[in-house]
Amino acid sequence: MRLFLIRHGETVDNVAQLYAGSRDSELTNHGFQQATRLGRHLNVTGHRFSHVFSSHLQRAFRTAELILEAQASTVSTNDERLQVKRLPLLMEQDFGFFEGKKWYQKPPGGAKSGKEAHRDENVNTPGFVDMETKESMAERMDAFLDEHLIPLLDDRPLDDKRSVAIVSHGIILSVLWRRLLARLPPKSVTPSVQVLETSRSFQLEHLGGWSNTGYLELSLQKQPSPPPQNEVKDDSSTSLEVGLAKTDELPEEIPPRVATTRILHEWTTVIETVNGKSHLQGFKRTGGGVGSAKYDAGQKTLDTFFKRRRIS
Template sequence: MTATRLFLVRHGQTASNVAQTLGASHDDPLNPTGEAQARALAGWLAGLALPAPRVYASAFRRARQTAQAIAHALDVPVTVLDGLHEIEVGPAWLGRPYAHLLTHAHELELPGGAFGFAGGETLEGVAARFLAALEQPLALPGTPIVVSHGGALAAALAHLLSADIREIWRDRRYTHPNTAVTELQRNGQRWQVVRLADTPHLETKHSRAGLS
């Protein structure tokens, strides 16, 4: 039996999210707001009484911290998976403001027709390694909860929901605020959206822009 329900979560807030700059380090930790967001999310997920929950995280510190709060509330371990990490933007984009993702989106058009970051990763490549990492969680029964990052989640959702990556990058429909939750339900070979980039556990909405 395989999983038919999937939760995708962005990590809590960090200093680089507040600064709105690209290329946060792998060890960028949650700030106090991010820690509070993670606890609120954990309590909300615990209240759903999900069947056989399993928590997975990117290897990046901010994702592991968010996942650990969830795992503690659900009384399960965290499994760190390669492939769930954020987009590597490369040196040309390092430190640039989130706003450039839209105002300079033409720079993401790469030679050969790819869409992504020169000297870094393409969005198609990110989706491929993210979905490869999901093979293990989805092959087991129960409810996988996957904690990752804004850009990686957008790339993966474009593939899972058969959306054009350039269109979703322009209209930001899959952009997740910190600790936002997307819930998908599998119907045959297709995934359907139950909730998208939702923050029911937070009293106020946070900025939807940016990666990391």
């Protein structure tokens, strides 16, 4: 089975450099085209999705819809149209007081991150609401795994070649990956040769950020004779290094949550693609502010706009 963790297309808040979080920021024209190209790319490379999950926020949901629209264009009309499963669990980190405000740069020479410095400056402001905690995000992703993804894995036949997509947001996708990694047995996760050849050093817990419509592609293989499944304690602080180093751009570490969770003993995983962006090769933003503007389905396409009327 192939599992794709996909970030949404570019949004109005991305362009304005605002903290979006739980705000329902809309796709730009550029973001809409990014998602359209991603859908076509996944379709022509032979991926057929049996399930697509997305955040309930429209930037992720619309990206997921465009992926399915591309798939629907080549499947039999007799097949039932697959629907996106829209889940609030998959929403981005709630930035509280900072939502809708400009990104805050890291102070020069300081040990604090930009967010930490910004928080310290505003924590006593009337009406201040703090950001969602790392523990809260980890609990949400554990709930998604237990309620949606792991039951789906249990139902998979050994020869199932279909794919599953999770379309969400940059920070929460990083949390989801680390919570999934904590469920996989040690030494059962390996990077592909292509990933090793194209990536700089990293840790499995820190594969890097997600670009708009960038994706993490995983190949999960179920073993024919799984050992008995035991309930074990999850200590996600265990390092699973593959000779790579952290970068300053990565999200802050999430503290380990020790809990009784199921380890997926019967599965092995290969990391096929990290922040996949091949669908964006040669793709440029439309100038004149058009690409950065909010996408409007009622607008004419550029081809239609510049096309001359036929003279009868």
